[in-house]
Amino acid sequence: MNPSFVTAKARGCAACRACSLVSHLPDGQEDGFCPRCGEPICIRRRHSRQTAAALVASAAICYVPANLLPVMRTYSLGGGVEEDTIIGGVMLLYGSGSWFLALVVLVASIMIPLGKLVALGYLLWHSSLHRNASAHEESRLYHVVEVIGRWSMLDVFVASYTVALVQLRPLISIVPGPGILFFAAVVILTMLAVEYLDPRLNWDVTAKGYEHHV
Amino acid sequence: MSRKPTRQRHYRPAPPATLAACPLCDCLQNIPPLLPGDEARCARCRHVLHARPRHRAEVWEALVLTAIILWILANTTPLMVIAAGGLTSSTTIGGGALAMWREGEQVTAVVVAFCAFAAPGGFLLSLLIVMWGARRQTLSPHLSEVLRWAHYLRVWSLHEVMMVGILVALIKIADVAQVEVGIGLLSVAGLVLLFPLIGLNFDDAELWRRIEWVSPTPGTAEAPPA
Numbered sequence: 001m002n003p004s005f006v007t008a009k010a011r012g013c014a015a016c017r018a019c020s021l022v023s024h025l026p027d028g029q030e031d032g033f034c035p036r037c038g039e040p041i042c043i044r045r046r047h048s049r050q051t052a053a054a055l056v057a058s059a060a061i062c063y064v065p066a067n068l069l070p071v072m073r074t075y076s077l078g079g080g081v082e083e084d085t086i087i088g089g090v091m092l093l094y095g096s097g098s099w100f101l102a103l104v105v106l107v108a109s110i111m112i113p114l115g116k117l118v119a120l121g122y123l124l125w126h127s128s129l130h131r132n133a134s135a136h137e138e139s140r141l142y143h144v145v146e147v148i149g150r151w152s153m154l155d156v157f158v159a160s161y162t163v164a165l166v167q168l169r170p171l172i173s174i175v176p177g178p179g180i181l182f183f184a185a186v187v188i189l190t191m192l193a194v195e196y197l198d199p200r201l202n203w204d205v206t207a208k209g210y211e212h213h214v
Numbered sequence: 215m216s217r218k219p220t221r222q223r224h225y226r227p228a229p230p231a232t233l234a235a236c237p238l239c240d241c242l243q244n245i246p247p248l249l250p251g252d253e254a255r256c257a258r259c260r261h262v263l264h265a266r267p268r269h270r271a272e273v274w275e276a277l278v279l280t281a282i283i284l285w286i287l288a289n290t291t292p293l294m295v296i297a298a299g300g301l302t303s304s305t306t307i308g309g310g311a312l313a314m315w316r317e318g319e320q321v322t323a324v325v326v327a328f329c330a331f332a333a334p335g336g337f338l339l340s341l342l343i344v345m346w347g348a349r350r351q352t353l354s355p356h357l358s359e360v361l362r363w364a365h366y367l368r369v370w371s372l373h374e375v376m377m378v379g380i381l382v383a384l385i386k387i388a389d390v391a392q393v394e395v396g397i398g399l400l401s402v403a404g405l406v407l408l409f410p411l412i413g414l415n416f417d418d419a420e421l422w423r424r425i426e427w428v429s430p431t432p433g434t435a436e437a438p439p440a
Contacts, residue, residue: 005258006242008235013242015235018362019422020264022233022242037358038428089386098385105382108375139238139259153329153372157379158386160310160326163317165294165387168301172390176319184322200240203259 007203014041045198049124055193056120062185063117067110069179071159076172085179086110086155108154109183116152116190119145120197127202135202142199149194152187156180232419234263267415271348274415278341281408285338288401289331293380298391306398307331307376329372334405337367341412344421353425361421368413374406 008014008022015022016034023041025032031042070083084092086109094102119141126138159180166174234245236256243263245254251268255261267274292304305313311327314320340360347357380402384393 007240008242009240011242013235015237017237018365020234022235035429036425036427037362039362096389101382101385104378136259143238150372151375153375154379156322156326157376158382160314161305161380162383162386164305164309164313165296165303167303168298171299171301175317176314180322181319184325188325199238203239
Protein backbone atom coordinates (compact mmCIF):
# COMPACT_ATOMS: atom_id res chain seq x y z
CA MET A 1 0.00 0.00 0.00
CA ASN A 2 1.21 3.45 -0.89
CA PRO A 3 1.67 5.60 2.22
CA SER A 4 1.28 8.84 0.25
CA PHE A 5 -2.52 8.70 0.28
CA VAL A 6 -4.14 11.69 1.95
CA THR A 7 -7.68 11.51 3.27
CA ALA A 8 -10.15 14.38 3.12
CA LYS A 9 -10.41 14.07 6.91
CA ALA A 10 -6.70 14.82 7.32
CA ARG A 11 -7.27 18.10 5.47
CA GLY A 12 -10.40 19.02 7.43
CA CYS A 13 -12.51 18.45 4.33
CA ALA A 14 -15.53 16.32 3.51
CA ALA A 15 -17.11 15.20 0.25
CA CYS A 16 -20.81 15.80 -0.37
CA ARG A 17 -22.74 12.56 -0.84
CA ALA A 18 -25.10 14.10 -3.37
CA CYS A 19 -22.93 16.30 -5.60
CA SER A 20 -19.47 14.96 -4.54
CA LEU A 21 -18.00 18.43 -4.06
CA VAL A 22 -15.10 18.42 -1.58
CA SER A 23 -15.33 21.37 0.78
CA HIS A 24 -13.50 22.70 3.81
CA LEU A 25 -15.37 22.62 7.06
CA PRO A 26 -14.92 25.54 9.48
CA ASP A 27 -12.00 24.92 11.83
CA GLY A 28 -12.56 22.11 14.29
CA GLN A 29 -16.10 21.34 13.11
CA GLU A 30 -17.20 17.85 12.19
CA ASP A 31 -20.44 18.67 10.35
CA GLY A 32 -21.68 21.34 8.00
CA PHE A 33 -23.56 21.90 4.80
CA CYS A 34 -22.37 21.52 1.24
CA PRO A 35 -21.96 25.06 -0.13
CA ARG A 36 -23.01 23.95 -3.59
CA CYS A 37 -26.14 21.89 -3.02
CA GLY A 38 -27.01 22.41 0.65
CA GLU A 39 -26.78 18.72 1.59
CA PRO A 40 -25.57 18.07 5.17
CA ILE A 41 -21.97 16.89 5.08
CA CYS A 42 -19.76 15.46 7.80
CA ILE A 43 -16.15 14.35 8.12
CA ARG A 44 -17.35 11.09 9.69
CA ARG A 45 -20.95 10.22 10.42
CA ARG A 46 -21.69 10.73 14.12
CA HIS A 47 -22.61 7.61 16.11
CA SER A 48 -22.33 5.67 12.86
CA ARG A 49 -21.46 2.29 14.41
CA GLN A 50 -23.88 2.65 17.30
CA THR A 51 -26.83 3.52 15.06
CA ALA A 52 -25.97 0.83 12.54
CA ALA A 53 -25.54 -1.75 15.32
CA ALA A 54 -28.94 -0.87 16.78
CA LEU A 55 -30.56 -1.19 13.36
CA VAL A 56 -28.84 -4.52 12.65
CA ALA A 57 -29.90 -5.86 16.07
CA SER A 58 -33.53 -4.82 15.43
CA ALA A 59 -33.39 -6.44 12.00
CA ALA A 60 -31.99 -9.66 13.50
CA ILE A 61 -34.88 -9.75 15.99
CA CYS A 62 -37.44 -9.17 13.21
CA TYR A 63 -35.80 -11.91 11.15
CA VAL A 64 -37.13 -14.64 13.49
CA PRO A 65 -40.89 -13.90 13.18
CA ALA A 66 -40.37 -13.07 9.50
CA ASN A 67 -39.42 -16.69 8.93
CA LEU A 68 -41.70 -18.38 11.46
CA LEU A 69 -44.97 -16.53 10.80
CA PRO A 70 -46.92 -17.13 7.59
CA VAL A 71 -46.53 -14.54 4.82
CA MET A 72 -49.65 -15.63 2.92
CA ARG A 73 -52.91 -17.36 3.78
CA THR A 74 -54.87 -19.12 1.03
CA TYR A 75 -58.61 -19.56 1.45
CA SER A 76 -60.07 -22.03 -1.01
CA LEU A 77 -63.57 -23.28 -1.79
CA GLY A 78 -64.89 -25.55 0.94
CA GLY A 79 -63.39 -23.57 3.81
CA GLY A 80 -59.81 -24.84 3.48
CA VAL A 81 -57.11 -22.52 4.83
CA GLU A 82 -53.46 -22.96 3.90
CA GLU A 83 -50.63 -21.01 5.47
CA ASP A 84 -47.36 -20.28 3.66
CA THR A 85 -44.13 -19.26 5.32
CA ILE A 86 -41.21 -18.02 3.21
CA ILE A 87 -39.38 -21.34 3.25
CA GLY A 88 -42.73 -23.03 2.56
CA GLY A 89 -43.11 -20.89 -0.55
CA VAL A 90 -39.68 -22.01 -1.75
CA MET A 91 -40.63 -25.67 -1.18
CA LEU A 92 -43.89 -25.11 -3.06
CA LEU A 93 -42.07 -23.60 -6.03
CA TYR A 94 -39.51 -26.41 -6.02
CA GLY A 95 -42.28 -29.00 -5.78
CA SER A 96 -44.16 -27.53 -8.73
CA GLY A 97 -41.10 -28.09 -10.92
CA SER A 98 -39.80 -24.53 -11.28
CA TRP A 99 -36.51 -25.15 -9.50
CA PHE A 100 -34.93 -22.06 -11.03
CA LEU A 101 -37.51 -19.71 -9.51
CA ALA A 102 -37.26 -21.65 -6.25
CA LEU A 103 -33.53 -20.89 -6.33
CA VAL A 104 -34.16 -17.20 -7.08
CA VAL A 105 -36.57 -16.87 -4.15
CA LEU A 106 -34.27 -18.90 -1.88
CA VAL A 107 -31.35 -16.61 -2.68
CA ALA A 108 -33.34 -13.37 -2.52
CA SER A 109 -35.55 -14.10 0.47
CA ILE A 110 -33.42 -16.26 2.73
CA MET A 111 -29.77 -16.07 1.75
CA ILE A 112 -29.50 -12.33 1.01
CA PRO A 113 -31.24 -11.09 4.23
CA LEU A 114 -29.25 -13.56 6.33
CA GLY A 115 -26.04 -12.79 4.47
CA LYS A 116 -26.67 -9.10 4.94
CA LEU A 117 -27.16 -9.49 8.69
CA VAL A 118 -23.99 -11.58 8.98
CA ALA A 119 -21.98 -9.22 6.75
CA LEU A 120 -23.11 -6.11 8.63
CA GLY A 121 -22.43 -7.80 11.96
CA TYR A 122 -18.96 -8.76 10.74
CA LEU A 123 -18.22 -5.24 9.49
CA LEU A 124 -19.37 -3.72 12.78
CA TRP A 125 -17.46 -6.20 14.92
CA HIS A 126 -14.31 -5.99 12.85
CA SER A 127 -14.22 -2.19 12.64
CA SER A 128 -14.55 -1.99 16.43
CA LEU A 129 -11.39 -4.08 16.92
CA HIS A 130 -9.15 -1.22 15.72
CA ARG A 131 -6.61 -3.57 14.19
CA ASN A 132 -7.73 -3.59 10.64
CA ALA A 133 -5.55 -5.18 8.00
CA SER A 134 -8.34 -5.93 5.55
CA ALA A 135 -9.91 -2.58 4.69
CA HIS A 136 -9.86 -3.46 0.98
CA GLU A 137 -11.94 -6.60 1.51
CA GLU A 138 -14.30 -4.82 3.89
CA SER A 139 -14.82 -1.97 1.46
CA ARG A 140 -15.72 -4.50 -1.19
CA LEU A 141 -18.04 -6.36 1.19
CA TYR A 142 -19.77 -3.09 2.10
CA HIS A 143 -20.24 -2.25 -1.57
CA VAL A 144 -21.67 -5.72 -2.34
CA VAL A 145 -24.11 -5.46 0.59
CA GLU A 146 -25.13 -2.02 -0.62
CA VAL A 147 -25.78 -3.19 -4.19
CA ILE A 148 -27.35 -6.62 -3.57
CA GLY A 149 -29.38 -5.68 -0.49
CA ARG A 150 -32.34 -4.36 -2.44
CA TRP A 151 -33.11 -7.83 -3.79
CA SER A 152 -34.24 -9.08 -0.41
CA MET A 153 -37.39 -7.02 -0.98
CA LEU A 154 -38.44 -9.67 -3.52
CA ASP A 155 -40.77 -11.65 -1.27
CA VAL A 156 -42.68 -8.54 -0.21
CA PHE A 157 -43.50 -7.90 -3.85
CA VAL A 158 -44.35 -11.56 -4.49
CA ALA A 159 -46.84 -11.48 -1.60
CA SER A 160 -48.34 -8.11 -2.59
CA TYR A 161 -49.01 -9.03 -6.18
CA THR A 162 -50.21 -12.53 -5.37
CA VAL A 163 -52.68 -11.01 -2.90
CA ALA A 164 -53.71 -8.34 -5.42
CA LEU A 165 -54.35 -10.92 -8.14
CA VAL A 166 -55.79 -13.95 -6.44
CA GLN A 167 -59.12 -12.48 -5.38
CA LEU A 168 -61.43 -15.00 -7.03
CA ARG A 169 -63.97 -15.24 -4.22
CA PRO A 170 -65.50 -17.66 -3.41
CA LEU A 171 -63.27 -19.96 -5.46
CA ILE A 172 -59.89 -18.98 -4.06
CA SER A 173 -58.47 -15.91 -2.34
CA ILE A 174 -55.13 -15.09 -0.75
CA VAL A 175 -54.56 -12.64 2.10
CA PRO A 176 -51.23 -11.49 3.58
CA GLY A 177 -50.02 -13.00 6.84
CA PRO A 178 -48.32 -11.24 9.74
CA GLY A 179 -44.88 -12.47 8.63
CA ILE A 180 -44.74 -10.06 5.68
CA LEU A 181 -44.61 -7.01 7.97
CA PHE A 182 -41.57 -8.39 9.81
CA PHE A 183 -39.99 -9.36 6.54
CA ALA A 184 -40.38 -5.85 5.13
CA ALA A 185 -38.99 -4.53 8.43
CA VAL A 186 -35.83 -6.68 8.06
CA VAL A 187 -35.26 -5.31 4.56
CA ILE A 188 -35.86 -1.67 5.48
CA LEU A 189 -33.83 -1.85 8.71
CA THR A 190 -30.81 -3.44 7.02
CA MET A 191 -30.98 -0.92 4.16
CA LEU A 192 -30.97 1.88 6.75
CA ALA A 193 -28.07 0.22 8.59
CA VAL A 194 -26.02 0.21 5.38
CA GLU A 195 -26.95 3.87 4.95
CA TYR A 196 -25.81 4.74 8.49
CA LEU A 197 -22.61 2.69 8.52
CA ASP A 198 -19.88 5.04 7.36
CA PRO A 199 -17.52 2.97 5.15
CA ARG A 200 -14.75 5.55 5.61
CA LEU A 201 -14.36 4.44 9.25
CA ASN A 202 -12.72 1.17 8.17
CA TRP A 203 -9.91 3.01 6.47
CA ASP A 204 -9.18 5.32 9.41
CA VAL A 205 -7.95 2.37 11.41
CA THR A 206 -5.81 1.24 8.50
CA ALA A 207 -4.12 4.62 8.32
CA LYS A 208 -3.37 4.52 12.05
CA GLY A 209 -1.99 1.00 12.14
CA TYR A 210 -0.25 1.27 8.82
CA GLU A 211 3.31 0.51 10.01
CA HIS A 212 2.31 -2.88 11.40
CA HIS A 213 1.07 -4.26 8.11
CA VAL A 214 3.81 -3.38 5.64
CA MET B 215 -7.64 5.63 -20.53
CA SER B 216 -7.51 6.32 -24.26
CA ARG B 217 -10.40 5.74 -26.66
CA LYS B 218 -10.82 5.80 -30.39
CA PRO B 219 -10.32 9.49 -31.26
CA THR B 220 -12.63 9.43 -34.29
CA ARG B 221 -15.82 11.05 -32.98
CA GLN B 222 -14.42 13.38 -30.34
CA ARG B 223 -15.24 16.62 -32.14
CA HIS B 224 -18.92 15.96 -31.52
CA TYR B 225 -18.52 16.42 -27.81
CA ARG B 226 -18.20 19.44 -25.56
CA PRO B 227 -14.62 20.21 -24.45
CA ALA B 228 -13.39 18.00 -21.64
CA PRO B 229 -14.08 19.39 -18.16
CA PRO B 230 -11.11 20.53 -16.04
CA ALA B 231 -9.62 18.23 -13.42
CA THR B 232 -11.68 18.11 -10.24
CA LEU B 233 -10.87 17.30 -6.67
CA ALA B 234 -12.67 14.28 -5.27
CA ALA B 235 -12.73 12.27 -2.07
CA CYS B 236 -13.67 8.60 -2.43
CA PRO B 237 -17.04 7.97 -0.71
CA LEU B 238 -15.80 4.54 0.45
CA CYS B 239 -12.26 5.25 1.68
CA ASP B 240 -12.10 9.10 1.85
CA CYS B 241 -8.91 9.19 -0.23
CA LEU B 242 -8.35 12.70 -1.61
CA GLN B 243 -7.37 12.81 -5.28
CA ASN B 244 -7.67 14.74 -8.53
CA ILE B 245 -9.89 13.31 -11.24
CA PRO B 246 -8.20 14.05 -14.57
CA PRO B 247 -10.29 15.29 -17.51
CA LEU B 248 -12.20 12.29 -18.82
CA LEU B 249 -13.02 11.42 -22.41
CA PRO B 250 -16.56 10.24 -23.18
CA GLY B 251 -16.92 6.62 -22.07
CA ASP B 252 -14.05 6.82 -19.58
CA GLU B 253 -14.34 6.14 -15.89
CA ALA B 254 -12.15 7.29 -13.01
CA ARG B 255 -11.44 4.87 -10.18
CA CYS B 256 -10.18 5.59 -6.68
CA ALA B 257 -6.40 5.26 -6.52
CA ARG B 258 -6.63 3.39 -3.22
CA CYS B 259 -9.75 1.20 -3.25
CA ARG B 260 -10.65 1.11 -6.98
CA HIS B 261 -14.20 2.32 -6.37
CA VAL B 262 -15.64 4.09 -9.44
CA LEU B 263 -15.53 7.79 -8.60
CA HIS B 264 -16.92 9.14 -11.81
CA ALA B 265 -17.91 7.79 -15.21
CA ARG B 266 -18.35 10.10 -18.15
CA PRO B 267 -21.16 9.03 -20.50
CA ARG B 268 -20.16 7.77 -23.91
CA HIS B 269 -23.09 9.49 -25.64
CA ARG B 270 -24.32 13.06 -25.89
CA ALA B 271 -26.93 14.60 -23.59
CA GLU B 272 -29.60 14.22 -26.29
CA VAL B 273 -29.37 10.45 -25.99
CA TRP B 274 -30.00 10.73 -22.26
CA GLU B 275 -32.99 13.03 -22.87
CA ALA B 276 -34.46 10.55 -25.34
CA LEU B 277 -34.02 7.71 -22.84
CA VAL B 278 -35.72 9.69 -20.05
CA LEU B 279 -38.69 10.62 -22.26
CA THR B 280 -39.06 6.98 -23.36
CA ALA B 281 -38.95 5.86 -19.74
CA ILE B 282 -41.64 8.40 -18.78
CA ILE B 283 -43.96 7.12 -21.52
CA LEU B 284 -43.32 3.54 -20.42
CA TRP B 285 -43.88 4.49 -16.77
CA ILE B 286 -47.29 6.00 -17.60
CA LEU B 287 -48.17 2.86 -19.60
CA ALA B 288 -46.95 0.60 -16.79
CA ASN B 289 -49.16 2.37 -14.25
CA THR B 290 -52.34 2.59 -16.30
CA THR B 291 -52.52 -0.83 -17.95
CA PRO B 292 -52.94 -4.14 -16.11
CA LEU B 293 -49.76 -6.06 -15.31
CA MET B 294 -51.54 -9.36 -15.73
CA VAL B 295 -54.97 -10.93 -15.83
CA ILE B 296 -55.89 -14.25 -14.27
CA ALA B 297 -58.92 -16.39 -14.95
CA ALA B 298 -60.31 -19.48 -13.21
CA GLY B 299 -63.76 -21.00 -13.23
CA GLY B 300 -65.33 -18.08 -15.07
CA LEU B 301 -63.91 -15.51 -12.64
CA THR B 302 -61.29 -13.01 -13.74
CA SER B 303 -59.05 -10.66 -11.79
CA SER B 304 -56.34 -8.20 -12.81
CA THR B 305 -53.91 -5.86 -11.13
CA THR B 306 -51.87 -2.75 -11.86
CA ILE B 307 -48.69 -1.57 -10.07
CA GLY B 308 -50.72 0.38 -7.55
CA GLY B 309 -53.01 -2.63 -7.08
CA GLY B 310 -50.34 -4.49 -5.10
CA ALA B 311 -50.11 -1.74 -2.51
CA LEU B 312 -53.87 -1.22 -2.51
CA ALA B 313 -54.51 -4.92 -1.82
CA MET B 314 -52.06 -4.86 1.10
CA TRP B 315 -53.77 -1.76 2.53
CA ARG B 316 -57.23 -3.32 2.24
CA GLU B 317 -56.10 -6.55 3.90
CA GLY B 318 -54.86 -4.69 6.96
CA GLU B 319 -51.11 -4.54 6.20
CA GLN B 320 -50.87 -0.75 5.97
CA VAL B 321 -47.15 -0.48 6.73
CA THR B 322 -46.23 -3.01 4.04
CA ALA B 323 -48.62 -1.22 1.67
CA VAL B 324 -46.77 2.07 2.16
CA VAL B 325 -43.39 0.36 1.60
CA VAL B 326 -44.61 -1.31 -1.60
CA ALA B 327 -46.26 1.89 -2.86
CA PHE B 328 -43.09 3.86 -2.23
CA CYS B 329 -40.59 1.41 -3.77
CA ALA B 330 -42.72 0.32 -6.74
CA PHE B 331 -44.62 3.49 -7.62
CA ALA B 332 -43.52 6.70 -5.89
CA ALA B 333 -39.71 6.33 -6.03
CA PRO B 334 -39.38 5.42 -9.75
CA GLY B 335 -42.04 7.99 -10.65
CA GLY B 336 -40.42 10.70 -8.55
CA PHE B 337 -37.03 9.81 -10.02
CA LEU B 338 -38.29 10.21 -13.58
CA LEU B 339 -40.19 13.39 -12.72
CA SER B 340 -37.09 14.95 -11.17
CA LEU B 341 -35.07 14.00 -14.27
CA LEU B 342 -37.72 15.70 -16.41
CA ILE B 343 -37.43 18.87 -14.32
CA VAL B 344 -33.62 18.69 -14.55
CA MET B 345 -33.83 18.25 -18.32
CA TRP B 346 -36.09 21.28 -18.61
CA GLY B 347 -33.99 23.38 -16.24
CA ALA B 348 -30.67 22.43 -17.86
CA ARG B 349 -31.52 24.35 -21.02
CA ARG B 350 -30.12 27.52 -19.45
CA GLN B 351 -26.39 28.09 -19.12
CA THR B 352 -26.33 28.52 -15.33
CA LEU B 353 -28.73 26.36 -13.40
CA SER B 354 -30.82 27.77 -10.56
CA PRO B 355 -29.99 26.53 -7.03
CA HIS B 356 -33.52 25.11 -6.85
CA LEU B 357 -32.41 22.55 -9.39
CA SER B 358 -29.81 21.21 -6.95
CA GLU B 359 -32.68 20.25 -4.65
CA VAL B 360 -34.21 18.26 -7.52
CA LEU B 361 -30.85 16.65 -8.39
CA ARG B 362 -30.42 15.59 -4.75
CA TRP B 363 -33.90 14.04 -4.77
CA ALA B 364 -33.07 12.17 -7.98
CA HIS B 365 -29.94 10.81 -6.31
CA TYR B 366 -31.83 9.35 -3.34
CA LEU B 367 -35.00 8.25 -5.17
CA ARG B 368 -32.89 6.12 -7.52
CA VAL B 369 -31.66 4.06 -4.56
CA TRP B 370 -35.21 3.29 -3.40
CA SER B 371 -36.63 2.52 -6.88
CA LEU B 372 -37.04 -1.22 -6.65
CA HIS B 373 -38.94 -1.74 -9.90
CA GLU B 374 -36.53 -4.45 -11.12
CA VAL B 375 -37.09 -6.36 -7.89
CA MET B 376 -40.83 -5.82 -8.35
CA MET B 377 -40.58 -7.21 -11.88
CA VAL B 378 -38.99 -10.47 -10.68
CA GLY B 379 -41.47 -10.56 -7.78
CA ILE B 380 -44.38 -10.34 -10.21
CA LEU B 381 -42.87 -13.13 -12.33
CA VAL B 382 -42.54 -15.37 -9.26
CA ALA B 383 -46.15 -14.57 -8.28
CA LEU B 384 -47.19 -15.37 -11.83
CA ILE B 385 -45.56 -18.82 -11.78
CA LYS B 386 -47.11 -19.57 -8.40
CA ILE B 387 -50.58 -18.58 -9.60
CA ALA B 388 -50.21 -20.50 -12.85
CA ASP B 389 -50.90 -23.63 -10.77
CA VAL B 390 -54.39 -22.52 -9.76
CA ALA B 391 -55.49 -20.23 -12.58
CA GLN B 392 -54.90 -19.21 -16.17
CA VAL B 393 -52.46 -16.29 -16.36
CA GLU B 394 -52.18 -13.69 -19.10
CA VAL B 395 -49.37 -11.14 -19.22
CA GLY B 396 -50.59 -7.56 -19.78
CA ILE B 397 -49.03 -4.54 -21.49
CA GLY B 398 -48.15 -3.17 -18.07
CA LEU B 399 -45.67 -5.96 -17.36
CA LEU B 400 -43.99 -5.49 -20.74
CA SER B 401 -43.65 -1.77 -19.96
CA VAL B 402 -42.09 -2.61 -16.60
CA ALA B 403 -39.62 -4.87 -18.43
CA GLY B 404 -38.77 -1.90 -20.66
CA LEU B 405 -38.22 0.28 -17.59
CA VAL B 406 -35.91 -2.34 -16.08
CA LEU B 407 -33.76 -2.10 -19.21
CA LEU B 408 -33.96 1.71 -19.45
CA PHE B 409 -33.03 2.65 -15.87
CA PRO B 410 -29.39 1.41 -16.02
CA LEU B 411 -29.03 3.06 -19.45
CA ILE B 412 -30.31 6.36 -18.02
CA GLY B 413 -27.82 6.01 -15.17
CA LEU B 414 -24.94 5.34 -17.59
CA ASN B 415 -25.78 8.34 -19.79
CA PHE B 416 -26.54 10.81 -17.00
CA ASP B 417 -23.74 13.36 -16.85
CA ASP B 418 -24.60 14.73 -13.41
CA ALA B 419 -21.05 16.02 -12.84
CA GLU B 420 -21.52 18.33 -15.83
CA LEU B 421 -24.82 19.62 -14.38
CA TRP B 422 -23.32 20.13 -10.91
CA ARG B 423 -20.54 22.19 -12.48
CA ARG B 424 -23.05 24.57 -14.05
CA ILE B 425 -25.27 24.93 -11.02
CA GLU B 426 -25.43 28.12 -8.96
CA TRP B 427 -24.14 27.50 -5.45
CA VAL B 428 -26.55 27.60 -2.54
CA SER B 429 -24.20 29.46 -0.19
CA PRO B 430 -20.90 30.54 -1.70
CA THR B 431 -19.69 31.85 1.66
CA PRO B 432 -15.96 32.38 2.16
CA GLY B 433 -15.88 30.00 5.13
CA THR B 434 -16.76 26.98 3.03
CA ALA B 435 -14.66 27.35 -0.08
CA GLU B 436 -13.47 24.41 -2.13
CA ALA B 437 -10.30 22.84 -0.81
CA PRO B 438 -7.02 23.38 -2.67
CA PRO B 439 -5.98 20.44 -4.85
CA ALA B 440 -3.97 17.81 -3.04
